[in-house]
Amino acid sequence: MHKVAIIGVGCSKFGEMWDSGFRDIVISAGVEALEDAGLEGKEIEAMFVGNMSGGRYLAQEHIAALIADYAGLAEFNIPSTRVEAADASGGLALRQAYMAVASGVHDIVIAAGAEKVTDVGNPMDIMISSIDKEWEGFVGATLPALYAIIAKLHMEKYGTKEEDLALVSVKNHKNGALNPKAQFRKEITIETALNSTYVAEPLKLFDCAPISDGAAVVVLASEEVARKYTDTPVYIEACSQASDYLAIQNRKDILTMNSVVVAAKQAYKQAKIETKDIDVAEVHDSFTIAEILAYEDLGFVKKGEGAKLIREGVTELHGDLPVNTSGGLKACGHAIGATGVRQAVEIVLQLRGDAGKRQVNAEKGLALNIGGTGATAIVTIFSR
Amino acid sequence: MKVGIVSYGTYIPIYRIKVEEIARVWGESAEAIKSGLGIYQKSVPDVDEDTATISVEAAREAVYRANIDPKDIGAIYVGSESHPYAVKPTATIVGEALGVGNDFFSADLEFACKAGTAGMQMCIGFVKSGMIRYGLAIGADTSQSKPGDALEYSAAAGGAAFVIGKDPIAVIEETYSFTSDTPDFWRRELQPYPSHGGRFTGLPAYFRHVTSAARGLMEKTGLNAQDFDYAVFHQPNAKFPVRVAKMLGFTNEQIKPGLLVPYIGNTYSGSSILGLAAILDVAKPGDRILLVSFGSGAGSDAFSIIVTDTIENFERNPSVWDKIEKGVFIDYGMYLKHRGKIRM
Amino acid sequence: MLPRFWRKIKYRYDLVGSYCENCQSFFYPPRNLCPHCRRRSKIKEVPFNGKGKVLSYTVVHDAPEEYKDEKPYVIALIELENGVKVLSQLVCDPKEVEIGMEVKKAFRKYGEDGASGIIYYGTKFVPASHF
Known part of the structure; x- marks a missing residue:
């Protein structure tokens, strides 16, 4: 297996981008990534695109060809493939690109993620299709409702408090304020979070990530090829994916995301590292409770002790294990299919020392991208 | 049978x-x-x-x-x-x-x-x-x-x-219906709400049909008001069933257990039969019940019902009154x- | 949606689930294949008794368009007496619900396909203390 490096990253601004269409957003991220990698374009051999629902957000399928076309790659006729796993689509695209290079089939591959959600009136109603439409959505459950049911039980069983959830939001907003690409660049107080209205009890507005427009692109290359382009490659040590029952009612324990546990175990094993070796992480905080669960399922703490990390400030920007230095999905924004790639961009910037005001000292990073309520999880481990 | x-x-x-x-x-x-x-x-x-x-x-x-x-x-x-x-x-x-x-x-x-x-x-x-x-x-x-x-x-x-x-x-020993074309209350196709003839729904409609059906049944069976332990009439309001009971020679005691309308209103197709259910909730073997429904347009169905021993082992909880x-x-x-x- | 809804009417109108005779497991929603036995699955359809208790719940305030009439409403994860977990709307005062509460099935409207479309019915739950 070939060692795989990331030689360039790009990311659009995340948020409500009224002036930009889907194509504009993707191109802005793509141009930035190619510039960062020092590529002209013709070196690219293949492309994987993560996009959850072009069909419903834009009434546009055939997204992969569209992106290759507008990225100016039509003349090269490269294979371009869209992959989908709800809001884990970006992580999936990264993994497909990783495997294409690791296998030796291709030398330089693009992993992109993109979503344009604000061209429709009710973007959240489309997001609901990431859960089991027939047996969860149809009875009136929403994505926040399912995470709320998990949060409620976590609070009941482990004593996690609404204040703990609010602290996750406060931390991520604080980080987001330092990220020029973030949707929300404003710190909030714990009171603001706690006084926000309930979306699905116990989750409030400030416990829920927005859904955003945005795109992110990373350029992957084999180790040998990477050296030609950069002195600061970031290596992908492992990229593992796992699945679980789609509906939470079928899971033995809704407080554990088995997909995350399994993907993390495989990734640590392949990267030959332990949890304590991770210096920085981007996790899928679509809801604040999801970040708490991630702490536990990634093995940072034991099951039930997730809230301790946030209470003790361990995951703050200058804590022992900074999590979501980008602002996470909560503050940086959640452009669904783009998020998994956007997380990779952040880890690469941190490991290269290009993270600006939010720079932390890190050699090894981890990204966790989740689809829906955890039926898909992708854990990627990066190193300098 | x-x-x-x-x-x-x-x-x-x-x-x-x-x-x-x-x-x-x-x-x-x-x-x-x-x-x-x-x-x-x-x-x-x-x-x-x-x-x-x-x-x-x-x-x-x-x-x-x-x-x-x-x-x-x-x-x-x-x-x-x-x-x-x-x-x-x-x-x-x-x-x-x-x-x-x-x-x-x-x-x-x-x-x-x-x-x-x-x-x-x-x-x-x-x-x-x-x-x-x-x-x-x-x-x-x-x-x-x-x-x-x-x-x-x-x-x-x-x-x-x-x-x-x-x-x-409870055996239904006899049923008798009295029907005529009397438009006292109706709803036309595509109309959201019914219309009614105001006071016309009283004498020519409710009272005529309920009394005629009850009397027809009693004539057919040779029974009179005193032979019944309970009676229940359609209940568009509390006045009509009380008055019609009196007209037919029934006492307030006979109709009281089945008179639900003061507390739940008129449940239309459910009205007289919810009343019957409330009576069955308390009836004992051998009790005889008169049921007379009324439907605008118009008609009344009368039934003579005798409670059997089987009711003693029959689950009657929660009762209609519990629900009310x-x-x-x-x-x-x-x-x-x-x-x-x-x-x- | 019409054929899609109609196809599952039996399983929505009542709690009809699956039972694997090979490993004695119950499933809801029904499955054609037992996740424990797969090729050795011996699945048959069984009606479940509609009694259970609340494992966890939420009160939904931000509802999808078609459920706005009912908000705030409770969505609960309910464990039936046979151990099967069911996600359902729990029709009650949101202040009434608590973890561990006994509940029972109820037949209710889920919604409708607009004013002139078909009406979707199905199983919800109510507190066991309700009649």
């Missing part, structure tokens, strides 16, 4: 609205309405309840209490004037929800407030002829009333289901929302 009621079940939505609350909105005197109609409050369905859900809940209770295999039910008739669909039966929804299978006779019935008892008569005929083992007759409504109309004080929601068959808890007492009061704004009367 002794054919009659093998089981019964009832459903009354939990929400109530008080006459005072409706009168407040329309600037009317609650006291005058309460003394005029004898109604204090009425039942209101939840936003996700309709005649189909009420029918299923009542039927489920009936089938559960009967302890029979739903597949032995050979006919389902749902009587209502508020079927959720103008075209497409409610009875099929009930059949599917109960797991009756596919081999059953079925149709929706409409005869204003007497469609439920009409279904009972049809089931009696089917059972007596040997065509089916059990028949399920349901009367249920979420009755419509125009905001501001006098009917708004009474038009309520509820229903009752009866399993008709052999070896009953378990109310949650809502205001007029919430009432409008529940009834889908807010224009969006």
Whole structure:
């Protein structure tokens, strides 16, 4: 297996981008990534695109060809493939690109993620299709409702408090304020979070990530090829994916995301590292409770002790294990299919020392991208 | 052959609205309405309840209490004037929800407030002829009333289901109907609310048909008012059934256990049969009950029913009165929302 | 949506689930294949009794368009007596619900396909203390 490096990253601004269409957003991220990698374009051999629902957000399928076309790659006729796993689509695209290079089939591959959600009136109603439409959505459950049911039980069983959830939001907003690409660049107080209205009890507005427009692109290359382009490659040590029952009612324990546990175990094993070796992480905080669960399922703490990390400030920007230095999905924004790639961009910037005001000292990073309520999880481990 | 009621079940939505609350909105005197109609409050369905859900809940209770295999039910008739669909039966929804299978006779019935008892008569005929083992007759409504109309004080929601068959808890010894073309209350195609002839619904309609059916039945059976332990008449308000009972020689004691309208309003197709269910809740073996329904348009179905020993081992809890007492009061704004009367 | 809804009417109108005779497991929603036995699955359809208790719940305030009429409403994860977990709307005052509360099935409207479309019915739950 070939060692795989990331030689360039790009990311659009995340948020409500009224002036930009889907194509504009993707191109802005793509141009930035190619510039960062020092590529002209013709070196690219293949492309994987993560996009959850072009069909419903834009009434546009055939997204992969569209992106290759507008990225100016039509003349090269490269294979371009869209992959989908709800809001884990970006992580999936990264993994497909990783495997294409690791296998030796291709030398330089693009992993992109993109979503344009604000061209429709009710973007959240489309997001609901990431859960089991027939047996969860149809009875009136929403994505926040399912995470709320998990949060409620976590609070009941482990004593996690609404204040703990609010602290996750406060931390991520604080980080987001330092990220020029973030949707929300404003710190909030714990009171603001706690006084926000309930979306699905116990989750409030400030416990829920927005859904955003945005795109992110990373350029992957084999180790040998990477050296030609950069002195600061970031290596992908492992990229593992796992699945679980789609509906939470079928899971033995809704407080554990088995997909995350399994993907993390495989990734640590392949990267030959332990949890304590991770210096920085981007996790899928679509809801604040999801970040708490991630702490536990990634093995940072034991099951039930997730809230301790946030209470003790361990995951703050200058804590022992900074999590979501980008602002996470909560503050940086959640452009669904783009998020998994956007997380990779952040880890690469941190490991290269290009993270600006939010720079932390890190050699090894981890990204966790989740689809829906955890039926898909992708854990990627990066190193300098 | 002794054919009659093998089981019964009832459903009354939990929400109530008080006459005072409706009168407040329309600037009317609650006291005058309460003394005029004898109604204090009425039942209101939840936003996700309709005649189909009420029918299923009542039927489920009936089938559960009967302890029979739903597949032995050979006919389902749902009587209502508020079927959720103008075209497409409610009875099929009930059949599917109960797991009756596919081999059953079925149709929706409409005869204003007497469609439920009409279904009972049809089931009696089917059972007596040997065509089916059990028949399920349901009367249920979420009755419509125009905001501001006098009917708004009474038009309520509820229903009752009866399993008709052999070896009953109460034998239906005789039934008799009196029918004429008397348009005292109607709803034209595509109209959201019914219209009525005001006071015309009294003498020529309700009183003529109820008394004629009751007298016809008593003549046919050779019985008189004193032979009955209980009587229940259709209850569009509390005044009419009390007055008609008196006209026929019945006492207040005979009708009291089945007089539900002051507390839940007029449940239309459910009205007289919910009253019957409330009487069966307390009746003892050997008791004889007179049931007379009334449907505008117009007709009355009268039944003479004798309670058997079987009722002693029959599950009668929770009782109809238990359900009546378990109310949650809502205001007029919430009432409008529940009834889908807010224009969006 | 019409054929899609119709196809599952039996399983929505009542709690009809699956039972694997090979490993004695119950499933809801119904499955054609037992996740424990797969090729050795011996699946048959069984009606479940509609009694259970609340494992966890939420009160939904931000509802999808078609459920706005009912908000705030409770969505609960309910464990039936046979151990099967069911996600359902729990029709009650949101202040009434608590973890561990006994509940029972109820037949209710889920919604409708507009004013002239079909009506979707199905199983919800109510507190066991309700009649």
